[in-house]
Amino acid sequence: KTKSAASAHATIEICLVDEMTRLPVALGHVILEERSSSVTLFDQEFAGSGCVSVDADPGRYLMRLASPGFIGVVQSLDLNSNQDHVFKSIPMVRAGVLRGMVRNAAGEPQPGASVVVVARGYRTTVHSGVDGGFEFQLFSNEIDKIYAFKPPHPVAEIGPVSIGKTNKSFIEITLPREAPVFKITAGV
Numbered sequence: 001k002t003k004s005a006a007s008a009h010a011t012i013e014i015c016l017v018d019e020m021t022r023l024p025v026a027l028g029h030v031i032l033e034e035r036s037s038s039v040t041l042f043d044q045e046f047a048g049s050g051c052v053s054v055d056a057d058p059g060r061y062l063m064r065l066a067s068p069g070f071i072g073v074v075q076s077l078d079l080n081s082n083q084d085h086v087f088k089s090i091p092m093v094r095a096g097v098l099r100g101m102v103r104n105a106a107g108e109p110q111p112g113a114s115v116v117v118v119a120r121g122y123r124t125t126v127h128s129g130v131d132g133g134f135e136f137q138l139f140s141n142e143i144d145k146i147y148a149f150k151p152p153h154p155v156a157e158i159g160p161v162s163i164g165k166t167n168k169s170f171i172e173i174t175l176p177r178e179a180p181v182f183k184i185t186a187g188v
Contacts, residue, residue: 008057010083015051016067019091024050031064032056035076063088069095071139096138096163100171102128102148109133110175113150118159119143138163148173 012032016025030052032042041061046052058081065073070092079086102113109132116125120140128134128148145159153175163169 008081009055010058010079010086011053011055012077012079012086012088013051013053014063014065015049015087015089016065016070016092017050017089018070019093025067025070025092026050028052028065028067030054032077033062033064035060035062038062058083063090065090065092067092069137071095071141093141096141096169098136098138098143098161098163098169098171100134100173102132102134102150102173102175104153104175105177107174110150110153113148113173113175115173116145116147117143118145118147146171146173148175150175152178 014030016028017023018025027047028050029045030042031040032054033040041056042054044052056079058079061077061079063075063077065075073090073092075090077088098117100115102110102115104110111128111130111132113128113132114125115128115134116123117136117138119138119142122139124136126134126136141163143159143161143163145157146161147155147157149155156173156175158171158173161171
């Protein structure tokens, strides 16, 4: 139907659903910004139904969607002057969990090792526990690199790594043998 100039905006209804279960995602955050200027028109947290509504003028927008435990989504939205109501059901992918163990070359667990995960522009660090184990919540299923180090061992590097469909992975990192220590003495 045709709209008058006085009502040249559309109501956008955005609902987040769990991609696997198709159930509503109860907690979330939606940011709607103009694509050309990056001006934020709408920034709201929501709870309960997994849906939120906003009125917007015709134009090109970016929607940034986030929810705890899910991988964030950025999606384009083009509104034209003939649209009164736009409904977007956005599937959210659960964040992956990476669990692992840091061991030395002899196979012994290494507590207190630093483990660094680099993925899609972010970097996060945890330390292995008393049993050498570690756990990360990942916001990407593709990991660029994983580094583990504990002096006096050299750095161990693994990557790239892809988390499977289950969004759960276990990885073992073996630190190289301790770097040899050289003592240099000079006589005069």
